[in-house]
Amino acid sequence: MSEEDPTRRTVIKVGAAVAAVATAAPALPDVAEAKAAVTDTARISLKVNGVTHRQELEARVTLLDALRERIGLTGTKKGCDRGECGACTVLVDGRRIKSCLTLAVMQQGREITTVEGLARGDALHPVQAAFIRNDGFQCGFCTPGQLMSAVACVHEGHTGSDDEIREWMSGNLCRCGCYPNIVASVRQAAKEMS
Amino acid sequence: MTESQVGRPVSRVDGVAKVTGAARYAADAEVRGVTHAVLVMSTVARGRVTAVDTAGASAAPGVLGVFTHQNLARLALPSPAVAFLKRFLPVQDDLIRHAGQPVAIVVADTLERAQQASGLVGVSYRAEPPRVVLADDMGEAYIPPQTNDGANDYVRGDVAAGLAAAHAVAETTYTTPMQHHNALEPSVTVAAWDGDRLTVHESTQGISNTQNALMQAFGLARENVRVLSPYLGGGFGAKGPVWPHTVLTAAVARQVGRPVKLVLTRAQAYTSNGHRAETHQVLRVGAARDGRLTAIQHTVTQQVSRTEDALLNSSEPTRILYACPNVRSTQQAVRLDLPMGSFVRSPETATSHALESTLDELSYTLGLDPVELRVRNWSATNQESGERHGSSYLRECYERGAERFGWSRRDPRPGSMRDRDGLIGWGMATAAHTAGGRPGSSATVTIGVDGTARIRSGTQDLGTGTYTVMRQLGAEVLGLRLRGVRFDLGDSAFPAAFASAASATVPSVGAGVVRAATAARDRVIALAVADPDSPLHGAAPDQVSVGDGDLFLTERPSRRVGYRQVMRRHGRLIEVTSEAVFAPMGYSVGATFVEVHVDPVLGRVQVRRMVGVFDCGRVLNHRTARSQAIGGAIWAIGFTLSEHTLVDPNLGRIVTPNLSGYLVPVNADVPDIDVSFIDKPDPSSPALGARGFGETPMTGVTAAIGNAVYHATGHRIRDLPITQDKIIAALS
Structure with missing residues (x-):
């Protein structure tokens, strides 16, 4: 993240959020509205799974809540809302992030990929297929986050060994206890994606 | 040869919905x-x-x-x-x-x-000022009125005489902390x-x-x-x-x-769904020179709230599991200004942990291998009810587990096994949990004119595989292929089912599906044998079998007719709803073996290897059953090594109400886990030989980890969780 990029913390700290956001969000109307509060809305557009969604949002709305409550993409889950569980993991410009820890207004102009964007029609992504084949989930609630992390884990090249997969998949909690099957899923997907 | 629909490691039928984000959980409802x-x-x-x-x-x-x-x-x-x-x-x-x-x-x-x-x-x-510290108020302990925890003051035989007659007695105090589900x-x-x-x-x-x-x-x-x-x-009980x-x-x-x-x-x-209440447990276990138990005295004292008496950390393992003529189990409570405790995955784990850890201590006192100690006290009978278990292959679990783990290579002396950078410990314990013994469930089977079946029951799938296994059961009984059967759940408009809890889904809902499918199948058979144009016309119904979507003569399988043809000629659907019949209590058991590595400087305990062999009757789906066993083992890692909810002793507020201060296991904490099953049908099961299983595989593993830590270090950490500070304190 570059130095100009606002983080959720700086945005909240500033309070007059729009000012901070504007540096990364050229689509916002005017920096003159800098005195606006987090409760003021802005018209933004988010590109999710290749589709542009225009929304009028308060600055304080997280990417997670924008996806779930506004855009209607409920595949991404909220498990803790504070970056501890990983259920809300999505890809932004190919990089895995926790969507509860970023604001929607900070993600304009970026390519956001959610679990709904992995398959091509009826053809599952290799990671999705591998999770089914290896029973990499039980309740399925952490699964969207695990899948997005797994895609990134493979692309990052962190699948050299089972221990490496374990380490790089440890930001996504699974309470049903599927970790060995998740490791097997990522291992298999990595092989198929190479 | 007809293809069996149960037993196979069928992929979850809800898999695609769950990996594409299409599965709508409650908060996703439009x-x-x-x-x-x-x-x-x-x-x-x-x-x-x-x-x-x-x-x-x-x-x-x-x-x-x-x-x-x-x-x-x-x-x-x-x-x-x-x-x-x-x-x-x-x-x-x-x-x-x-x-x-x-x-x-x-x-x-x-x-x-x-x-x-x-x-x-x-x-x-x-x-x-609230009172929230169990240790401070132990003097206030009382025996609550009996609810669903079994007898709170249970006696069989004469414990004093049994202890007096013992060659060796292990006296221990184990404590387990408040823990949370964190679904x-x-x-x-x-x-x-x-x-x-x-x-x-x-x-x-x-x-x-x-x-x-x-x-x-x-x-x-x-x-x-x-x-x-x-x-x-x-859910895990939450x-x-x-x-x-x-x-x-x-x-x-x-x-x-x-x-x-x-x-x-x-x-x-953390304050809305209950929790696993803190326990303080005192045990005295006596044995003869040959290891046979002469007495068990087990007093568990746990936190309850100001407004409820429910215990939930009840002592079934003490009362049921081992052949022992003299047993006293006392379950008492201390009221504190905390929320009520409730069910948390495998509620019998807390008492199992203390019992199985104490048996390990006893094995050292006796100089007897801990596996052998358990084999000598095996019983085919539920020691509390006096009734024989439907089946029990626990001895086979010990034998196979020990073999898969390589137990015979263990040097029993504590601290005797090391590797380059630390201490190695091997421990084992018995897994055992009641399964079922709860109200029954209904299901409706509808067979359409196209010969496919739809089954509905107002049950839930909390991740255990209900969608998949109920479809397998229905297909097996009806003789249809899996793709010819659909199973729907999660709607109170469907026939009522018992909660997804108490390892009761297979014996309760599964049995309801089997009963409805059996009745529906018999009606289709009756149609086929009554139809003059049917190849089965005139056959006695009990001579007709089903499989692969067909009905056929058991003795002459070439004489057959498809469900589709029978139903098309019938021209209207068949619908049967089963009555709810109380689900019998089963006892699913197993043997668990664990290897830990202990870093003597950092006090870090890492579980390196786990082997579990289980007897849950017939295995309906090896894939989902294995996943439940792995899940239980992982819960046991958290239970034993990291999970504790901390309460401010003055304010009475939980100070770890999150997933950063309350540590559930992460991927890097978990090794490969070797799971296998005896897979022999329980003749007393109402669900094609299967028993409930979900809660069994967490039990045993907790004590096996603690016993392995003792084997590695020579120190018993009797206060859970076994955190690094306790190891360092013990070793220094």
Whole structure:
């Protein structure tokens, strides 16, 4: 993240959020509205799974809540809302992030990929297929986050060994206890994606 | 040869929905015009609310209502019989029974606005100092009236005589901390009223209980309450009982005249769904020179709340498992200013941990291998009821587990096994948990004119594989292929089923599916043998078998006819609903073996290897059963090594209500786990030889880890969790 990029913390700290956001969000109307509060809305557009969604949002709305409550993409889950569980993991410009820890207004102009964007029609992504084949989930609630992390884990090249997969998949909690099957899923997907 | 539909490692039938984001959990329900509720929780643990200032919140943008005990409608308290275990409804009076009790509810048009307004509610209290430390109030222990925990004061034989006659006696005190479920999906209620009709999307392990509780709370007829739960993001007991937030959400939805969604925050879940209560356990176990047990005395004392007596950490393993003529099990409680405890995955784990750890101590006193000690005390009989288990291959589990683990290579001397950078320990214990012994469930089987079947039951799939296994059971009995059968659940409009709890789904719901499918199959057979144009015409029904979508003569399989042809000629569907029949109690068992590595400098314990061999009767699906066993083992790692909820001793507030201070295992904590099954049918099972299993595989592993830590270090850490500081203190 570059130095100009606002983080959720700086945005909240500033309070007059729009000012901070504007540096990364050229689509916002005017920096003159800098005195606006987090409760003021802005018209933004988010590109999710290749589709542009225009929304009028308060600055304080997280990417997670924008996806779930506004855009209607409920595949991404909220498990803790504070970056501890990983259920809300999505890809932004190919990089895995926790969507509860970023604001929607900070993600304009970026390519956001959610679990709904992995398959091509009826053809599952290799990671999705591998999770089914290896029973990499039980309740399925952490699964969207695990899948997005797994895609990134493979692309990052962190699948050299089972221990490496374990380490790089440890930001996504699974309470049903599927970790060995998740490791097997990522291992298999990595092989198929190479 | 007919292809069997049970036993095979069939992939989850809900797999595609779960990996594409199409599976809609309660919070994902599409409800037009939904608004958002946020709870305001008590910051004191005991006292009274003296004033609530709602002016700021009420005036905040988007707020539709701010509710306190002064303006929320009066609600009837649902009964424990419908699993509403808590004996009070919050936001109905000014009394504070524990910290984190709802005192106000804010409803607004967006989540952010509700959250902001909730911070503007000013609550004043007259606080009293709470008592929240179990060790401080052990003198207040009492034996509660018996509820669902078995006998709270159980005696068989003469324990004093048994101890006096013993060659060796192990006397121990084990303590286990407060722990929380932490299902990844926090509890959710989405309530929508249409006149007097209420529809609720609920994250619940028991839609029937939720429906009944809402009927009681609002005085509604059954047909006016519909509860939906097609997907559940884990439960582990948190969503087994019905909790106040469900009723409160429906209440505020009625008052604001809009649908309302409530999603508990992670922190709120720590005081809203119960917990595994802290225990203090004292054991005296005596044995003869040959290892046969002469006496077990087990006193477990645990925290309960001011308003409820339910224990949930009950001593079934002590009463049921081992052949021992003299047993006394006492279950007592200490009232504290904390929320009530409740079911948490495998409730018998806490007492199993103390018993199995004490047996390991006894094995050292006797100089007897811990596997051998257990084999010598094996029994085919439930020692409490005196009835034989339907089947028990526990001795085979010990044998196979020891072989797979390589137990014979173990040097029993503590501290004797090392590798380059630390100490190695090997430990084992018995896995055992009751399964079933709960109310039965109904199911409806509908066979269409196209020869396919639809099965419905008002059960839930909390991740255990209910969707998949019920479809397998139905297909097996009907003789259809899996693709010819559909199984639907999670709707209270379906025939009522028992909650997804107590390892009861297979013996309760599974049996209901088997009964309905059997009756439906018999009706199709009756059609086939009565039809003059059928190849089976005139055959006796008991000479007809089913399989691969056909009906055929058992002795002459070439004489056959398809379901589709029979049903097409019949021209209308067949529908059968089974009656609910009480589900028998099974006892699913196993042997677990663990290798740990202990870093003597950092005190870090790492589980390196695990082997589990289980007897749960016939295995309906090896893939989902293996996953349940792995899940249980991982829970055991957390239970034993990292999970404890910390409470401020002065304020009575939980200081770790999150997933950063409360440490559940992560991927890097978990090694490969070797799971296998005896897989022999239990003839007493009402579900094709299968018993319930979900809770068994967490038991045993906890003590096996602790026993391995002793084997590695020579120190017993009897106070869970076995954290690094305790290892360092012991080794220095």
